Amino acid sequence: MTVSHPHTHLADAVAPQPVSFTLNGDAKTLNVRPFRRLLDVLRTDLALPGTKEGCGEGECGACSVLIDGEPVNACLVPVIQCDGATVVTIEGLASHAALHPVQEAFVAHGGAQCGICTPGMVVTAAWMADNKMNAAAIREKLSGNICRCTGYSAIVNSVAAALGESE
Amino acid sequence: MPDGNQLSKDHRVGKSIPRPDAKVKVTGALHYVDDLPFEGLYGATVRTKTARGRMTGLRFKDGVDVGVDWREFAVVTANDIPRTSKLDGIDPNQVMLIDRDQPFLVRDEFRHVGEPVCLLAHPDPEVLRRAVDLVEIKTESLPAVLDYRQPPTDAQVQRGEPGPDANLFKRIVVSKGAADEGDDAFSKVFEDAAHIVSGTYETQAQEQCYIEPNGIIARVEVSEADAQGALWPANPWKLIIEGSMQCPYYVHKAITHLFQLPDDGVQIIQAATGGGFGGKEDYPSIISGHAGLLALKTRQPVKLIYDRVEDMAFTTKRHPSRTHLRAALDADGKLLGIDMDVTLDGGAYLTLSPVVLSRGAIHAVGPYRVPHVRVHNRAVLSNTPPHGAFRGFGAPQTVFAFERHLDRCAREVGIDPVELRRRNLIIRGDALAISQRIDEPIELHKWMDEALTAGKYEERRAAHAAFNEAAETSGSPLRRGVGVATFMHGAGFTGSGEDYLASEVMIRAAVGADGLGGVEVCTANTEIGQGAITIFTQIAADALGLPLSAVQIAKPDTDQVPNSGPTVASRTSMVVGHLVARASDDLVRKLESQGTLSDGDLHPNPDDDRASALSDARGRKFEPTALRGALATAAAQDGGALEGWATYQRPPGGKWNDVTYKGIAYGTYAWATYLADVEVDLTTFETRITDFVASQEIGRVLNPLLAEGQIQGGVVQAMGWALLEDTVYKDGRITNPNMTNYVVPTFADVPDVQVLFQESPYAYGPWGAKGIGELPMDGPAPAILNAISAAVGVEIDALPASPERVMRAVLAAQSSEVSS
Numbered sequence: 001m002t003v004s005h006p007h008t009h010l011a012d013a014v015a016p017q018p019v020s021f022t023l024n025g026d027a028k029t030l031n032v033r034p035f036r037r038l039l040d041v042l043r044t045d046l047a048l049p050g051t052k053e054g055c056g057e058g059e060c061g062a063c064s065v066l067i068d069g070e071p072v073n074a075c076l077v078p079v080i081q082c083d084g085a086t087v088v089t090i091e092g093l094a095s096h097a098a099l100h101p102v103q104e105a106f107v108a109h110g111g112a113q114c115g116i117c118t119p120g121m122v123v124t125a126a127w128m129a130d131n132k133m134n135a136a137a138i139r140e141k142l143s144g145n146i147c148r149c150t151g152y153s154a155i156v157n158s159v160a161a162a163l164g165e166s167e
Numbered sequence: 168m169p170d171g172n173q174l175s176k177d178h179r180v181g182k183s184i185p186r187p188d189a190k191v192k193v194t195g196a197l198h199y200v201d202d203l204p205f206e207g208l209y210g211a212t213v214r215t216k217t218a219r220g221r222m223t224g225l226r227f228k229d230g231v232d233v234g235v236d237w238r239e240f241a242v243v244t245a246n247d248i249p250r251t252s253k254l255d256g257i258d259p260n261q262v263m264l265i266d267r268d269q270p271f272l273v274r275d276e277f278r279h280v281g282e283p284v285c286l287l288a289h290p291d292p293e294v295l296r297r298a299v300d301l302v303e304i305k306t307e308s309l310p311a312v313l314d315y316r317q318p319p320t321d322a323q324v325q326r327g328e329p330g331p332d333a334n335l336f337k338r339i340v341v342s343k344g345a346a347d348e349g350d351d352a353f354s355k356v357f358e359d360a361a362h363i364v365s366g367t368y369e370t371q372a373q374e375q376c377y378i379e380p381n382g383i384i385a386r387v388e389v390s391e392a393d394a395q396g397a398l399w400p401a402n403p404w405k406l407i408i409e410g411s412m413q414c415p416y417y418v419h420k421a422i423t424h425l426f427q428l429p430d431d432g433v434q435i436i437q438a439a440t441g442g443g444f445g446g447k448e449d450y451p452s453i454i455s456g457h458a459g460l461l462a463l464k465t466r467q468p469v470k471l472i473y474d475r476v477e478d479m480a481f482t483t484k485r486h487p488s489r490t491h492l493r494a495a496l497d498a499d500g501k502l503l504g505i506d507m508d509v510t511l512d513g514g515a516y517l518t519l520s521p522v523v524l525s526r527g528a529i530h531a532v533g534p535y536r537v538p539h540v541r542v543h544n545r546a547v548l549s550n551t552p553p554h555g556a557f558r559g560f561g562a563p564q565t566v567f568a569f570e571r572h573l574d575r576c577a578r579e580v581g582i583d584p585v586e587l588r589r590r591n592l593i594i595r596g597d598a599l600a601i602s603q604r605i606d607e608p609i610e611l612h613k614w615m616d617e618a619l620t621a622g623k624y625e626e627r628r629a630a631h632a633a634f635n636e637a638a639e640t641s642g643s644p645l646r647r648g649v650g651v652a653t654f655m656h657g658a659g660f661t662g663s664g665e666d667y668l669a670s671e672v673m674i675r676a677a678v679g680a681d682g683l684g685g686v687e688v689c690t691a692n693t694e695i696g697q698g699a700i701t702i703f704t705q706i707a708a709d710a711l712g713l714p715l716s717a718v719q720i721a722k723p724d725t726d727q728v729p730n731s732g733p734t735v736a737s738r739t740s741m742v743v744g745h746l747v748a749r750a751s752d753d754l755v756r757k758l759e760s761q762g763t764l765s766d767g768d769l770h771p772n773p774d775d776d777r778a779s780a781l782s783d784a785r786g787r788k789f790e791p792t793a794l795r796g797a798l799a800t801a802a803a804q805d806g807g808a809l810e811g812w813a814t815y816q817r818p819p820g821g822k823w824n825d826v827t828y829k830g831i832a833y834g835t836y837a838w839a840t841y842l843a844d845v846e847v848d849l850t851t852f853e854t855r856i857t858d859f860v861a862s863q864e865i866g867r868v869l870n871p872l873l874a875e876g877q878i879q880g881g882v883v884q885a886m887g888w889a890l891l892e893d894t895v896y897k898d899g900r901i902t903n904p905n906m907t908n909y910v911v912p913t914f915a916d917v918p919d920v921q922v923l924f925q926e927s928p929y930a931y932g933p934w935g936a937k938g939i940g941e942l943p944m945d946g947p948a949p950a951i952l953n954a955i956s957a958a959v960g961v962e963i964d965a966l967p968a969s970p971e972r973v974m975r976a977v978l979a980a981q982s983s984e985v986s987s
C-alpha cells in the first residue's frame with residue numbers, strides 16, 4: 001500500500017525551529033519542524049484531539065480551524081504558516097461552562113450524529129455566526145465540510161437557529 | 168400488548184429528546200480511537216499490488232537513505248501464525264465469519280490487490296510509512312477475474328468446478344405460482360401476457376465513506392515469564408482490542424479463533440465510532456487481528472489506523488450488481504409474472520455475500536402482488552477486495568432494478584407510473600413474492616397518496632410537461648421530471664437469523680451521578696451516530712418510570728455486556744430496544760420478588776403519567792422515589808448489583824424456510840414511497856435534485872428528531888450513489904480511492920429532504936417501533952432515475968447517472984431516432 005503524504009519528506013528534512021502563535025487565547029511557542037501539518041501539531045504535540053482527520057487532503061473539512069478568524073483545513077497548513085497568527089480550535093469555542101450558541105443549536109436541532117464531522121462543522125458555523133452571516137448562505141459557506149450521517153438538513157437547521165440568535 | 172403501546176404526554180418515547188452524547192460531540196471532547204491517549208508502537212500493513220497470484224518471497228529493501236533501519240521494526244507475516252489451531256484443528260489464519268476462505272495474512276496464493284501480506288510496527292509513524300514502500304513482494308501472477316459479469320475461463324476458477332457454478336459463492340431462487348410448477352408453466356404466463364417488458368440494470372460499488380477511517384488499538388496482558396519469547400505465549404494471556412467498530416462480538420469471534428484463546432482471553436471494546444453504515448461490520452475483525460499480532464509479537468500496545476486512501480482502497484464496499492428483468496402484464500397494467508436474474512459481485516472472498524444476496528432476493532419484487540415470480544440470484548467471485556455490508560445490504564440493488572423497471576412497464580402499457588403501482592400494490596392479506604402473507608393493517612395505497620400529495624405529484628407532472636414542451640420549442644436546455652419509488656424494508660436478521668443470534672440484554676441496578684438509584688443498560692449494540700444511546704435511554708426510562716438522567720448506557724465491552732447481537736440490519740431499536748424494555752420489566756419483577764419493592768410502593772395515581780410496565784402490560788407502576796430507593800439498595804446488595812435480563816423470543820406466527828425461500832422472512836416491514844423532482848441540463852447533462860419527499864410507515868417514531876435525521880442521512884447517501892459516487896477499477900485496483908476523486912454529496916449538492924412518517928405500531932417492537940436504519944437507502948436511486956428518465960424521455964438504467972452516462976443515453980436515443 002502506498003500512502004502519499006505530500007509533506008512527509010520535507011517535514012522531516014528541515015530542522016525544528018520556534019513557532020509562536022495564539023492558541024485558543026493562550027500564547028504558545030513550540031519548537032517544531034516547520035513543515036509539519038498544523039493538524040498533527042494540534043493533535044499530537046498540543047494534545048488537542050478535537051480537530052479530526054477525515055481525509056488528509058483538504059476535501060472533508062473535519063480538520064477545520066480558524067486562523068486569524070478564517071476557516072482553514074489544518075491538514076493542509078504547515079505549522080510555520082501559523083507563526084504570529086491567532087488559531088482557534090473546537091476546544092477554544094466554548095467559554096468555561098457555557099457552550100457557544102452554535103454548539104447549543106447543534107445539540108437542540110440534531111446537528112451531530114456520529115460526531116466526527118461535528119468539530120469542523122461547528123468551527124465553520126461559529127465563523128458564520130461570529131461574522132453575522134446570512135442564513136441563506138449556509139449551504140454555500142459550509143460546502144467544504146462533509147457530513148456522511150445527517151444529510152445536512154439538521155445541520156442547516158442548527159446553524160440557522162444559531163444565526164437567528166446571534167443577530 | 169396493544170395497551171403497552173399507548174403513549175401519554177409524559178412519555179419520553181415519541182419525543183425529540185436531545186442526545187445524551189450531543190454535548191461531548193459538539194465540544195470535541197469525545198475521544199475516537201485515534202484520539203485516545205496512547206503510548207506504544209504504530210502499525211502498518213504491506214499489501215499485494217496485483218489482482219491474483221502466488222507469493223514467492225519478501226524482500227526488505229535497504230532504507231538507510233530514508234531513515235529506515237529494519238532492526239528497529241517488528242515484522243509479522245503468515246509464518247508467525249500456526250497452521251492448525253490446537254483448539255479446533257482449523258487454520259487460525261482465517262477470518263471467522265460465514266465461511267472461512269479469507270486469510271488474515273497471505274500465506275501463498277492471493278486474490279486481490281491490497282491483500283495483507285506483512286505487518287510492520289515502529290515507534291515513529293513517519294518512519295513506518297516510508298518502510299511500507301520498501302517491502303517488495305515477489306509474486307507469480309495467476310489469471311484474475313476482472314469482470315464479474317463474464318463467465319470465468321477454467322484458469323480463472325477459484326471456487327467450485329468449471330461450469331455453471333464456477334466461482335459461485337451462493338445461489339438463491341425465489342419462486343412463486345407457476346414458477347413452482349416448472350419452466351413450461353412459467354413460460355406460459357409470459358406467452359399469454361398482453362405486454363412483456365424487458366430491461367437490464369446495473370449498479371456500481373459504493374464506498375461507505377464514514378468520515379472516521381477504520382482504526383484499532385491492541386494490547387496484550389502476558390505473564391512475567393512470557394514477557395519475552397515466542398509469538399504465542401505458553402501461559403494464559405489476554406488480548407484487549409479497542410477501536411472503531413459496529414459489532415464487538417463479531418470481532419471477538421474472529422480474534423478468539425485467530426489467537427486460539429478462550430472467550431475470556433479476549434476483550435473487545437468499542438471506542439466512539441465516527442460512522443459505520445455497514446462498513447465497520449466485518450472489516451474491523453481483520454484490523455483487530457493485525458493489531459493483535461503486532462502487539463503480541465512486540466508485547467507492546469499497537470495502534471493501527473488507516474488513512475483515507477487505505478480505507479477506501481481496501482476495505483469493503485456495496486456489491487456491484489447486474490439485473491435482467493422481464494415482466495408480464497395484462498392490458499390494464501396488472502403484473503402477471505416477474506422473471507428476474509440478479510448477479511452480485513462478491514469480490515475475492517465470500518465474507519457476507521450470501522446474506523447480502525438473500526436480502527436483495529427477498530426485497531426484489533417489493534410490495535407488489537405478483538402471482539408468478541422467479542428471481543434467480545447469484546453472488547460470484549471476482550478479484551477485487553471483498554464487497555460487504557453497506558446500509559440496505561442488497562436491497563438497494565434489487566429495488567433499483569425493479570422500481571426502474573416499473574416505470575418502463577408503465578410507459579409500455581401507456582399509463583402513469585404511479586397508476587401502475589396503484590394497480591399492483593398489495594393490500595392486507597396479500598402475499599409477497601416469498602409467499603409471506605401480510606396480515607398487519609397496511610394501507611399502502613393511502614400512504615402512497617399521502618406522499619404524492621405532499622410531493623405535489625400531479626401538479627408537478629402537469630407543470631413539467633408544459634415546461635418541457637416550452638423548452639423544446641424555445642431551445643432551452645432544461646428538462647424537468649418527477650419520479651417515484653414504492654418499496655419496503657424488513658428489519659432484523661432474515662428468517663431464523665434472530666433465533667440463532669438469541670440476543671441477550673441486561674439491565675443492572677446502579678447509582679447515578681446524583682447519588683440516587685437508577686439503572687445501567689448493558690448491550691453490545693454500538694452508538695455509531697444512529698442514536699442507539701438516546702433510544703435505549705428513552706426506552707429504559709419509560710419502561711421503568713425513571714427520569715432520563717437515572718439511565719446510563721454501558722460502553723460496549725465484551726467483558727461487561729452480554730451479546731445482544733451486531734449493530735446491523737436496522738435491528739438495534741426494534742429488536743434490541745424491545746429486549747431493553749423486557750429486561751427493564753424483569754428487573755422490576757425481581758425487585759418485587761425479593762421484597763425490595765412492595766405493593767405499598769405502588770404509584771397512587773397510576774393513570775396520571777407513564778406506565779412502567781411495558782412489555783407484559785402488567786400495568787404495575789411504582790412511585791418514583793420508592794423505585795429509585797429500591798434500585799439504590801439493589802445496586803449495593805451483597806453479591807453484586809441486581810440484574811434484569813431478557814433473551815430474544817421469536818414472535819408467534821409462521822417460520823421461514825431457507826430451502827424453499829418461502830415464509831416469514833421478517834417479522835415486519837417498514838413501507839415507503841419516495842418522490843424525487845429533478846432538473847436536467849441538456850448542455851452539461853448535469854442533474855439537480857430540486858425537491859425530495861421521503862414518506863414512510865415505521866410503526867412508531869421513537870424520537871422524531873433522530874428518526875428524521877436517520878432518514879435524511881440515508882436519502883443523501885443514496886443520492887450520492889444515484890448521481891455522484893463512482894468507483895473506477897483498473898486491473899482490479901480502484902483508481903480513485905480518495906475524497907477528491909470519489910465524490911460524496913456536499914451541502915451544495917442536495918436539497919432539504921422532506922420527511923413524513925406514518926405509524927402503524929408493530930406488536931414486537933418497543934412501543935410499536937420498526938427498524939428504519941436501512942430503509943432510506945433503498946428508494947432514492949430509482950426515484951431519481953425515474954425522474955431523470957421522465958425528464959429526458961430516455962430510460963437511464965445504470966448508476967450513477969453521471970453527466971457522461973446521461974449524455975451517452977440521450978445521444979444514443981437521438982441517433983437511433985435519426986436512423987429509424
Ligand code: FES
Nearest residue numbers: 054055056061075
Ligand atoms: S482532514 Fe483536512 S480536509 Fe479532510
Ligand code: FES
Nearest residue numbers: 114117147148149
Ligand atoms: S455526524 Fe457523522 S459525519 Fe457528520
